[in-house]
Amino acid sequence: MNVLDMQGVNVTLGDTAVLDAISMHVCSGEFVSILGPSGAGKSTIFRLLTGALRQDQGTITCNAEPLAQNQQGFAFMPQRDALMPWLRILENLTLGLEVQGMNRNAARARVLPLLDDFGLAGFERHYPAQLSGGMRQRAALLRTIVQARPVQLLDEPFGALDALTRTHMQTWFEERWRAARWTTLLVTHDVREAVALSDRIYVLSRRPAHVIAEVTVPAPRPRLGQPVGPEAHALEAHLLNILLNQSGDAI
Amino acid sequence: MQNPLPRHPGGGLARGLPAVLSVLSAFAIWEIYVYLSGISPLMLPAPSRVLDQMVLNRDMLWSNTVPTLKATFAGFSLSLTVAFGLSVVLDFMPRVRQALFPIFVVSQTLPLVAIAPLVVLWFGFDLTPKVLLVALVTFFPMLVALVDGYASTDPEIEDLLRSMGASRVVVFRRARLPSAMPYFFAGLRISITYAVVAAIFAEYVGARAGLGIVILNAKNSFRPDLVLAAVVISSVLTLMLFAITALLQRFVLRWRDVGDSR
Numbered sequence: 001m002n003v004l005d006m007q008g009v010n011v012t013l014g015d016t017a018v019l020d021a022i023s024m025h026v027c028s029g030e031f032v033s034i035l036g037p038s039g040a041g042k043s044t045i046f047r048l049l050t051g052a053l054r055q056d057q058g059t060i061t062c063n064a065e066p067l068a069q070n071q072q073g074f075a076f077m078p079q080r081d082a083l084m085p086w087l088r089i090l091e092n093l094t095l096g097l098e099v100q101g102m103n104r105n106a107a108r109a110r111v112l113p114l115l116d117d118f119g120l121a122g123f124e125r126h127y128p129a130q131l132s133g134g135m136r137q138r139a140a141l142l143r144t145i146v147q148a149r150p151v152q153l154l155d156e157p158f159g160a161l162d163a164l165t166r167t168h169m170q171t172w173f174e175e176r177w178r179a180a181r182w183t184t185l186l187v188t189h190d191v192r193e194a195v196a197l198s199d200r201i202y203v204l205s206r207r208p209a210h211v212i213a214e215v216t217v218p219a220p221r222p223r224l225g226q227p228v229g230p231e232a233h234a235l236e237a238h239l240l241n242i243l244l245n246q247s248g249d250a251i
Numbered sequence: 252m253q254n255p256l257p258r259h260p261g262g263g264l265a266r267g268l269p270a271v272l273s274v275l276s277a278f279a280i281w282e283i284y285v286y287l288s289g290i291s292p293l294m295l296p297a298p299s300r301v302l303d304q305m306v307l308n309r310d311m312l313w314s315n316t317v318p319t320l321k322a323t324f325a326g327f328s329l330s331l332t333v334a335f336g337l338s339v340v341l342d343f344m345p346r347v348r349q350a351l352f353p354i355f356v357v358s359q360t361l362p363l364v365a366i367a368p369l370v371v372l373w374f375g376f377d378l379t380p381k382v383l384l385v386a387l388v389t390f391f392p393m394l395v396a397l398v399d400g401y402a403s404t405d406p407e408i409e410d411l412l413r414s415m416g417a418s419r420v421v422v423f424r425r426a427r428l429p430s431a432m433p434y435f436f437a438g439l440r441i442s443i444t445y446a447v448v449a450a451i452f453a454e455y456v457g458a459r460a461g462l463g464i465v466i467l468n469a470k471n472s473f474r475p476d477l478v479l480a481a482v483v484i485s486s487v488l489t490l491m492l493f494a495i496t497a498l499l500q501r502f503v504l505r506w507r508d509v510g511d512s513r
Contacts, residue, residue, distance in 0.1 A: 047410075050410070050413065050414035051413065051414070052410060052413060052414075072416065074414065075414070075415075076410070076411060076414035076415075078407040078410060078411055079407070080407055082405065082407040082408045082410075082411045084408060084425075084426070084429065085506055085507075086429045086432070086504075086506045087506075095412075095415070095425070096415045099412060099415040099416060099417045099421060099425070100415065100416055126509075127506045127509045129506070129509055130509050147415070153414075
């Protein structure tokens with residue numbers, strides 16, 4: 001069943017058409033990526049889903065309810081970790097739960113058992129500045145996951161990391177995802193990342209963004225931590241070709 | 252997040268040592284000059300004489316320090332409260348900010364020399380005009396620091412909070428207010444150094460007692476040693492207030508003192 005369903009969504013900001021008849025869906029337990037050139041409007045889709053923006057036309061539903069009535073559908077992880085530097089890691093992790101009205105102790109009880117899986121055990125009293133980039137990103141991810149919302153929205157979560165840390169994090173993340181199967185919508189402009197992590201990929205055009213391709217990734221999991229298989233390799237080339245042919249050098 | 256301001260001020264005896272030595276040697280040169288030149292203490296008293304006079308006149312000096320301290324604390328508390336309250340209002344109402352901010356800027360262009368006698372004229376010789384003048388002088392740096400500090404909030408953190416369902420008030424309390432704290436302390440340190448000086452100036456213009464009155468009387472009776480004694484006390488008061496804000500800052504902003512130990 002579709003947890004998220006967008007039908008014919010148009011958004012115009014000022015005089016600029018940003019989204020043009022976007023239709024996409026995410027099923028329960030599915031990992032879907034939105035792949036597109038920089039500035040295509042990928043983040044605009046997240047702004048719609050987190051309620052920061054309203055569409056001009058079209059419908060968005062979460063668990064079959066219109067978005068306006070269900071703002072609790074999505075947990076959002078921004079591009080940079082957005083950890084609050086003045087809060088300790090544990091306080092950062094419980095933030096989402098506390099904002100939703102859970103008391104501090106209950107929120108901690110929810111977070112503490114997960115620290116180990118996210119490689120943060122022993123660091124709950126540290127401030128974000130004391131952690132490495134990879135750890136901060138894992139903390140940001142845990143802060144997202146622990147909210148237990150139906151869909152996780154990840155906005156280029158590994159984009160700000162150095163190449164080595166990024167590869168580590170992607171491998172680690174795939175492993176975690178295979179265990180937990182969070183329903184996930186990932187925004188990225190990294191073809192390899194999209195292929196490595198996704199069940200399905202939507203390719204967006206340049207502005208005004210519309211869906212120019214929807215592909216299912218057939219490659220078996222786990223896909224990371226080993227040489228790229230031939231299906232994945234062919235798909236990467238295919239997607240890159242689509243992107244390059246429609247957007248010039250804008251990637 | 253990049254912090255635009257230096258970490259907590261001071262720190263460590265070793266770092267304070269050069270400052271202490273330079274101040275001490277300045278006094279030593281002054282003392283030696285007075286001794287060798289034989290200049291009259293009515294012109295330039297030696298530091299040792301100022302110190303002697305402070306001890307001799309300690310009761311008089313203390314009874315005049317208390318009103319100055321009262322005016323400083325009352326004025327500063329008033330200004331802190333108003334600056335904070337107003338900064339919140341301005342943050343929630345951008346229209347009001349646009350309307351009122353120019354007035355606050357203008358309030359800072361008024362010369363204290365002109366305003367102080369008027370305020371004394373309107374409010375008399377009691378505590379009120381001093382409190383108002385201290386508040387007027389110290390209010391603006393704190394207000395500007397807070398307003399700028401709120402605006403410095405990382406937009407991604409605000410987006411994140413809103414995605415969690417946070418209201419404007421929650422965003423303010425959890426993101427904008429903590430983001431403003433480093434700026435606020437920068438403003439506070441500027442304000443606090445003006446506070447004692449403003450109180451003394453207000454007394455100088457018209458009061459029954461206070462360090463400003465000590466300075467006025469000592470000047471009129473050709474006692475530069477007592478003028479300087481009052482100056483020493485005023486400096487010590489300012490330094491003490493500065494130290495208190497530094498301690499407070501170290502506590503409130505302790506998250507900034509952790510190293511980037513990656």
